[in-house]
Amino acid sequence: MVTIGADRLMQAISPHGNLPLVRRLEAVGFRAWPAASVVYDGSWQVRLTGGHPSKRLNCVVPLDPSDYRDAAIRIERARKRFEHYGRPLLVRETPLAPQPLLEALRADGWAPFETVNVMTADLAGLELPDTISHLPSHDIGRYIDASLAVHEEDPAIKPALAEILSAIKPPTGLFIAEDPGNGPLAAMLCVQDNDLAGILSFAVAPDRRRQGLGTEMLTAALRWARISGARTAWLQVDASNASALSLYHRFGFREVYRYHYWRQETGA
Template structure:
């Protein structure tokens, strides 16, 4: 915090600092006897009607009455990681998008509207979605990739996106990121103002690829293939489960510059473990690492990732990325041990229909 020569805290930010990273100290409850302070660090995303909105690295927003401010200053971006690969947000966001491509897309300026859906037949499926409607295969393949300028005011772009998804019988989602230099805290605040609500968040993590390939893992049983087969899909927990495995599902999973599928044989025609890797220049993206619940903690996930990493190294990749939801403690522990560290958070905002 800024302290003047007399030892007093000082507020050194104004509404002109919207869009900058700030650190503030504020009174938590002015009505309570004895002032209690807390701190917030993040991007100042608005300062209107006497209220500041600070969006933190995790995507959580803090609303602070101007009257509660005790101190505040603009602070530099968080220091870059000292180990592992370096990456800008824009580079990494585009690499992750290329690894999970939609079936249908439409540009809106520099934004991309993306859709990948399948029709639920009139008779429906046991345990499946309601019959007779369209279902999007994952939010990633059915959301707006909002990188850059949409070419129109954001409010108009969001109205267009809502209509585009409604015409396809799908809910409207926008993907946005927080927590790194160049991420989209201002867009997240705009989404919130315009009635969109954050539905799910995850971390994008990065790490050096060679240490994963060098792990002392048994890869003898891991089979690598360019082909997405029925057995692999039977283990994949996000597969709709149709006998035909929707063409949209197959299209998304097979998309990417250089795609590999890994599997470890199991019983009953279902692999004990699977994984997917997309090699794209220096990047190797790991997705869909799944293990039979009865065979967890036996090192199968490590074996799958090691085999995929070695293949990616052979193709010239040197850095790795993956996405993990914040509440997946087991996966986070596994990736911590492999040297992955958080780069930024990404969020899916859904239009909150009245």
């Protein structure tokens, strides 16, 4: 049997993780959801976005397992930078994070508080269901209004979300499902970065879940990505989101690695 795309990538993963694959998925993830401010402290990426609360846009991401020298000084330096933005300091632990850094954080009263699965699927061999087609939109304003509605997010972040979407460099499909009488029903962002396509910011309105709309939207995005030349799809999903995980598993997505957010416990 010939193996391609995500199958070959998955087979390459060692018990300790396929770090080159992790680096590649991290890189496309940064490009697909760009922070307003990105600076480097050694190999640590310090990401901040004043107008948007997304943890992915406001965290420190260590990207080299061997880079932990002067960790306490660098954490304090990052803390001051986050304070200037009015943000709590968060560290995002991927398989690239140095273990001595994590041990030092735990000793200083830090703890992980959220786990996210990074998953991939082989688009080349994927049989997509025959569903209603949803074509991508290029209307950023319309997409933002729909996304805020179905995510039930604060409309005040609309300008920041517009800046994020406008800053995405790779080709992007904005997928929206609407009802003329009831407004937005679902929204999804698909970012194609060469042979990789990322599914981001996917949500279905609470009263329309478990009715097949999620399957329709995901099918439409993956079909568009495949036609556009993507070979592998990737996404990030909260490890506790059982319904989303069930949907993604049905489409052949499998976990590649997990990451965790860390914060310092109050009073530590």
